[in-house]
Amino acid sequence: MKRHARVITVFGSGRAQPDDELYEQALALGVALAEKGLAVCTGGYGGVMEAVSRGAKQAGGHTIGITARFFRSPANAWIDEEIHVATWRDRLFELVERGHGYVTCPGGTGTLVELAIVWEMLNKGVMEKKPVAIFGEFWRPVIEHVREADRAGSPGWGEHKEPLIHVALSARDAAEHLARHLGVQPAAR
Numbered sequence: 001m002k003r004h005a006r007v008i009t010v011f012g013s014g015r016a017q018p019d020d021e022l023y024e025q026a027l028a029l030g031v032a033l034a035e036k037g038l039a040v041c042t043g044g045y046g047g048v049m050e051a052v053s054r055g056a057k058q059a060g061g062h063t064i065g066i067t068a069r070f071f072r073s074p075a076n077a078w079i080d081e082e083i084h085v086a087t088w089r090d091r092l093f094e095l096v097e098r099g100h101g102y103v104t105c106p107g108g109t110g111t112l113v114e115l116a117i118v119w120e121m122l123n124k125g126v127m128e129k130k131p132v133a134i135f136g137e138f139w140r141p142v143i144e145h146v147r148e149a150d151r152a153g154s155p156g157w158g159e160h161k162e163p164l165i166h167v168a169l170s171a172r173d174a175a176e177h178l179a180r181h182l183g184v185q186p187a188a189r
Contacts, residue, residue, distance in 0.1 A: 026051035043065065100182055147163075
């Protein structure tokens with residue numbers, strides 16, 4: 001199995017369509033990540049996953065898609081390397097394991113689960129420190145409510161020491177945040 005130097009796992013809605021603003025933003029995110037020399041890993045299907053993969057491919061990047069028998073759908077056309085697993089749970093943890101960093105785009109309950117698992121694993125020190133960005137304002141209220149609740153609890157976890165999630169207001173901001181924290185230099189043009 002080929003492993004790339006730095007892989008960014010991107011979570012987001014499977015419902016975004018090519019004429020949606022969210023699709024266009026995810027496309028720009030894929031381009032920005034590839035321009036930083038980062039490989040992109042997604043759930044491999046449509047919507048944000050397709051847009052990020054498409055943008056990365058158009059910018060000369062490498063794309064990985066983690067698909068599962070559970071969904072009974074083919075991977076999107078922009079995937080270079082498909083990793084097919086048996087279950088939804090296997091897919092979720094393969095996405096987490098592959099990432100050296102993460103971006104969470106707007107989405108539904110599946111995206112919320114993905115964000116929550118990464119955040120909890122980082123917060124409790126279950127995995128090594130990795131950079132995380134939420135893309136846009138969509139998840140900010142959730143992040144702030146959880147941080148407020150955590151501040152009321154006992155100190156000592158990761159989020160008490162420093163914020164673990166960066167709010168990126170643009171594709172470029174997300175890519176620069178991740179590249180900086182991973183020590184990645186921009187890809188040569």
